[in-house]
Amino acid sequence: AQKITQTQPGMFVQEKEAVTLDCTYDTSDPSYGLFWYKQPSSGEMIFLIYQGSYDQQNATEGRYSLNFQKARKSANLVISASQLGDSAMYFCAMREGPSGGYNKLIFGAGTRLAVHP
């Protein structure tokens, strides 16, 4: 069964520093996708970054980068130069591969990040 694990219920970081949010996954599908979303207190889900299982390079989007270690089945999110507005809940998610019809997103439990001034 496919599973996403986020072991850090809460993290804090000083403004302007970098922070890594952990995510590990488990799947038997060779083709899958990994996502990170940010959910501020307003509740909206904001897409941050995507990594495909066959992508050779780690994904980057501005201050966000995904440290993809396929053999270890980890897809950690790195936020550089943290800002106060980065304080939010962060979810790691995985899209099912061929066995699931490429449909569902399975979410981890989330990590609440607090950025301190």
Add this chain to the structure above:
Amino acid sequence: GAVVSQHPSRVICKSGTSVKIECRSLDFQATTMFWYRQFPKQSLMLMATSNEGSKATYEQGVEKDKFLINHASLTLSTLTVTSAHPEDSSFYICSARGGGPGSYNEQFFGPGTRLTVL
């Protein structure tokens, strides 16, 4: 990115009434829409997947007669919580996906609807 709207953003109703939540894709055709439920301080749990013009596929443990999903057009899906009870109080979020070859990697979320059942 594409825009998905939800209406209403917040609803309070009495126990026993039915509530309809709309999810619209504003600038693209959504062949597949998803409905999630999120309890406070918890993760998103997929309730059902709906494809335009066909019956929704419900996740295990989700009562299809309780949570009626209609995906009548490529831009609109509705979730109706029938005979709502206080335990149905939750944050309901929809997402939508287009139908192109790259669409599997794109799922656009609505802003969510907070349902409170008194």
